Amino acid sequence: MSESLKAKILNLLQEEFTDLDKNYVLENVEHLLECLNKETIFLDISSLKKWLEEIKANLPADVTTFPLKEIEGGWDFNEQSGNYQHETGGFFKIIGVRTETNIRESGKGWDQPMLDQGTESSVAGLIKKKFSDTYYYLIEAKFEPGNFDRVLLSPTLQVTYDNLNKLHSGRKPLFAEYFDGTNSSTKVIYQHWYPEDGGRFYLKRVKNMLVEIDDEIEVPDGFQWMTMYQIKMLLKEDNLINQHLRSIVSYL
Helix, strand or coil, X not given: CCHXXXXXXXXXXXXXXXXXXXXXXXXXXXXXXHHHCCXXXXXXXXXXXXXXXXXXXXXXXXXXXXXHHHCCCCEEECCCCCCEEECCCCCCEEEEEEECCCCCCCCCCEEEEEEECCCEEEEEEEEEEEECCEEEEEEEEEECCCCCCCEEEECCEEEEHHHHCCCCCCCXXXXXXXXXXXXXXXXXXXXXXXXXXXXXECCCEEEEEEEECCCCCCCCCCEEEECHHHHHHHHCCCCCECHHHHHHHHHC
């Protein structure tokens, strides 16, 4: 999109909405033009969907359900707390919550299990980078065992702080350095805490982050650069984009 077009739209809106902050108007104009820009130097939308389907077709993972009492790997009921939790005390707990109220549809209170990951439990971060005067966003085709259709388009980084700190004794997540403050060249566009679904999670919040980088980075298998136009178009289709990427994009 040309700078002259952006200037025309910006001048028109500033004349019409004189009570709005100029920076706010500019941000919305730039986002509008991003959403309308169909050009890409990477995969087009049709190729992105084919790429995602190939990942699903060749996914080296199988997920089955079985009784809680048969789960291994350090998970069990804790005798002191009564919660179902990991032996390290990390990741999450299944707790009991009692609600006393008459304002909900049942007209009375109820008991239920809830997932407790702590109030500040995880971070979802998206990398933004400019190529040829167009911004692109680094998206992962991420497998999660509870995903509908197994693999969904997700932010660059989507991780609990326990996994970020390698409580699982595995590797540090890819691109974590752009979201944990260790890369000094990273420009943080925004970072805010947003609450999770309060019907299943107890007091849980997720830190959403959008960062801009200039670094030349190697894009691993399972990641692709996408434009905002492509993200918005794929949001119109069923079962492609996960909740964390939707949440980050909703801020823009």
